[in-house]
Amino acid sequence: MTNFIKVATLDDVSEGEMYAIEVDGEPVCLTRVEGQIYAFTDNCTHISGPLNDGELEGCVVTCPxxxxxxxxxxxQVLRGPARQDLYTYPVKVEDNAIFISLPDEEYSE
Known part of the structure; x- marks a missing residue:
């Protein structure tokens, strides 16, 4: 059974902006693209650059x-030097609340 954790509200995440949070010790970035909320690890898979400090154009984030x-x-990696895709979190929105599901314990980057 998948457990979802409340991490923010819709008011926290503006269209085209990135919102950095920490969930259970993990850096997570939330964004809203075309009205849809997405959640992904906030560390670039190249050498852990903070993606929330990068540029977001449409659905593409660029590591700073x-x-x-x-x-x-x-x-999905669209341009290197990163070779490994970002981990994305399942997102659920109920009323004004944003929930994400953390990976199983055996997941490690």
């Missing part, structure tokens, strides 16, 4: 350190 790009909807 070395320019790696990812699709925030899927976590």
């Amino acid at each position: 350190w070395h320019g790696a790009q990812f699709d925030v909807r899927t976590g």
Whole structure:
């Protein structure tokens, strides 16, 4: 059974902006693209650059350190130097609350 944790409200996450949070010790970034909320690990898979400090254009986030790009909807690497996709979290919105599901214990980056 998947457990969802409340992490923010819809008012916290503006369209086209990134909202950094920490959930159970993990850095997570929330964003809203075309009205949809997405959640992904806030560390670039190249050398852990803080993605929330990067640029978001449409659904593409660019790491501020070395320019790696990812699709925030899927976590897919779009441009190196990163080679590993971002971990994306399942998101659920109820009323005004945003919930994400953390990975199982055996997940590790």
